[in-house]
């Protein structure tokens with residue numbers, strides 16, 4: 001873990017209540033980026049707030065020394081962040097958490113992100129695509145206006161299904177409705193591809209998910225039991241680096257700290 | 273002028289008065305990844321109970337103005353695992369006496385933990401936590417009643433020859449009275465203060481943020497409360513006092529020592545700025561020079 005000052009390179013609103021921020025690391029500070037894994041996060045000090053705010057690393061570019069984060073403005077801290085402009089500096093701790101384990105790489109991974117859980121799926125999708133996998137992605141949002149990054153996932157070569165709660169874009173309902181549609185004609189209608197690709201959709205061999213806990217639980221219930229999976233959890237954090245025990249959760253292998261032993265847990269160890 | 277940061281605590285020399293406070297420094301390992309923790313005077317490790325404890329349900333943390341709430345509830349692997357695993361791991365990165373933070377639900381629990389930790393040569397002091405606001409039985413219940421406090425301190429006193437330090441709760445009407453009861457029961461020193469009982473409500477859900485409803489408030493906002501407690505205690509008893517609560521700068525350290533503290537503990541600051549202790553120790557000589565202080569031992573205002 002390093003404590004680094006990053007400079008805001010750019011910030012833009014990409015959906016209502018959703019901001020994308022690109023941060024620039026100076027000189028040798030960028031070396032941290034060589035070790036970043038998808039699913040890791042940064043912990044941001046915001047002027048006027050005591051505790052830092054944890055936000056996932058959405059994407060990173062080691063050569064350029066930049067990272068991208070995407071966050072929803074849900075309270076005073078993220079509101080304050082959304083008012084920041086290019087050139088301002090941010091004090092961060094990074095990289096934090098374990099990130100997704102890409103040790104045994106699935107060939108047909110299924111990636112599922114819900115709302116503020118979408119950002120870490122992007123960096124993961126890029127890593128999987130670079131390793132030769134052809135990810136199937138499901139992104140869940142409230143409504144059409146909230147959708148972001150659909151094209152960016154597609155540009156990585158991923159097949160993308162969108163769900164919205166009000167049906168204003170993609171499949172009406174939740175990400176599990178898209179899981180049920182995989183391999184059926186209804187998914188094919190929303191997402192172009194060869195007949196073989198559609199036949200393969202439902203034959204995923206690994207599932208990765210990030211989103212609200214009810215979504216994660218539903219994904220777990222809907223994915224075949226024998227498929228390995230990794231899911232990223234959120235918890236209120238005191239430190240973000242394993243010192244305070246503020247973020248603990250019980251797993252089948254004992255207590256784990258979401259910030260240090262997580263935020264990614266193996267599907268097989270999660271106690272729902 | 274060469275600043276003399278040395279001080280002593282219950283007969284053990286400290287290179288400087290800055291320690292990390294219990295529960296905010298784990299068993300030191302996370303911090304040893306960032307800096308050489310041997311620069312610390314010492315640190316107090318996470319509160320330890322006879323049996324492993326998961327602690328309270330989450331959320332256990334809430335952000336506040338210049339501070340935070342925690343309701344961790346003494347999560348720890350139990351004294352046997354601490355001795356078998358955490359202390360050997362610590363020995364690789366920390367070569368000074370460490371302070372053990374002893375907890376329990378009854379005087380016998382405290383004595384069991386202290387008796388086992390008494391065998392560990394790494395442990396320099398026994399800090400008896402009679403002030404945790406986050407456990408149903410024991411904890412703060414002992415530290416808010418002079419009789420109960422004395423009972424726990426004498427139970428620990430009987431099983432160890434290491435210095436016994438009582439960690440006091442600010443959630444009392446007269447902290448000096450508790451301090452005197454601990455002194456009479458055989459304490460060699462006092463730490464003041466543990467967290468203040470506090471609470472926050474989420475405006476959107478209209479529910480308490482902490483799953484446990486209430487928790488302990490700490491951070492810069494409590495500094496004046498801690499300073500006042502140290503001032504009162506150090507005038508009521510003849511024991512060294514460790515000042516703890518809200519410290520986040522070298523100036524805070526000096527102020528706390530002027531109030532009567534023999535040493536200090538830095539808590540929440542470690543969580544928001546992982547190098548807080550290192551930074552404070554680094555700033556201390558400059559701050560001493562600025563205020564014309566040659567030696568910390570002569571600081572206390574009489």
Ligand SMILES: Cc1cc2nc3c(=O)[nH]c(=O)nc-3n(C[C@H](O)[C@H](O)[C@H](O)COP(=O)(O)OP(=O)(O)OC[C@H]3O[C@@H](n4cnc5c(N)ncnc54)[C@H](O)[C@@H]3O)c2cc1C
Nearest residue numbers: 053054055056070071072075076077078116234235236335
């Ligand atoms: C590992 C991790 C990764 C995250 N990644 C992202 C991301 O990529 N994009 C995104 O939009 N959000 C993400 N979040 C959630 C984000 O941390 C919160 O939305 C944010 O802290 C809210 O701060 P606030 O001051 O605006 O809200 P407030 O409600 O005012 O915050 C008050 C306190 O509660 C904490 N808090 C509130 N909501 C959450 C939450 N859901 N999880 C953890 N702590 C919370 C805050 O950090 C703060 O300490 C992540 C959370 C975690 C734990």
Ligand SMILES: Cc1cc2nc3c(=O)[nH]c(=O)nc-3n(C[C@H](O)[C@H](O)[C@H](O)COP(=O)(O)O)c2cc1C
Nearest residue numbers: 293294295319342401465466490491517518539540
């Ligand atoms: C997350 C957290 C956990 C704590 N755990 C313990 C503990 O196990 N034992 C103890 O005696 N004090 C514990 N404390 C109290 C601190 O040691 C310290 O007394 C208090 O936080 C005040 O100091 P500060 O304002 O510098 O944080 C804890 C505090 C925090 C914030």
Ligand code: FES
Nearest residue numbers: 238240244245259
């Ligand atoms: S937030 Fe402190 S241990 Fe996880």
